[in-house]
Amino acid sequence: IGKRPLRANRVMVLRQVNKHKFEESDFDVEVTDISKNKKGSVLKGVATLDDVNCKEQSRYVIIYKGRHHGDDGDEVEDEGMDFEHPRPHPPPHAPFGLRVKGCRRPKPRPEPRV
Numbered sequence: 001i002g003k004r005p006l007r008a009n010r011v012m013v014l015r016q017v018n019k020h021k022f023e024e025s026d027f028d029v030e031v032t033d034i035s036k037n038k039k040g041s042v043l044k045g046v047a048t049l050d051d052v053n054c055k056e057q058s059r060y061v062i063i064y065k066g067r068h069h070g071d072d073g074d075e076v077e078d079e080g081m082d083f084e085h086p087r088p089h090p091p092p093h094a095p096f097g098l099r100v101k102g103c104r105r106p107k108p109r110p111e112p113r114v
Contacts, residue, residue: 006041006064008033013047016059016095025049025060054103061093 008031014022031045049056099105 005035006033006043008043008045010065011043011045011062012065013060013062016061022061022063026056027060049098052098052100054100057098057100057103057106059095059097061095063093 011029011031013025013027013029015025017023027047027049029045029047031043033042034044035042047062
């Protein structure tokens with residue numbers, strides 16, 4: 001009660017740059033609402049990436065971009081969206097790694113010291 005249904009346009013795949021910073025990826029994401037006759041809100045999706053090269057080897061996350069207290073509508077603005085969280089608390093996510101056959105294993109990036 002009082003919970004809003006999940007919105008397909010709020011699901012995205014981001015590339016993880018470091019522990020708390022994300023950037024947009026080139027994945028095409030198609031998400032469908034399959035919650036008919038089910039309790040709660042359920043989304044199902046497929047993410048595809050074409051013309052993969054060694055630069056795409058990285059860690060990625062699938063996130064659901066939730067609403068913030070100041071949001072009035074259900075629209076998600078892509079332009080100017082900040083993927084770096086002000087506190088070290090990322091949005092709900094599902095991480096995965098992408099390896100490309102024939103490419104060297106990526107070297108871990110050292111965390112910058114603050």
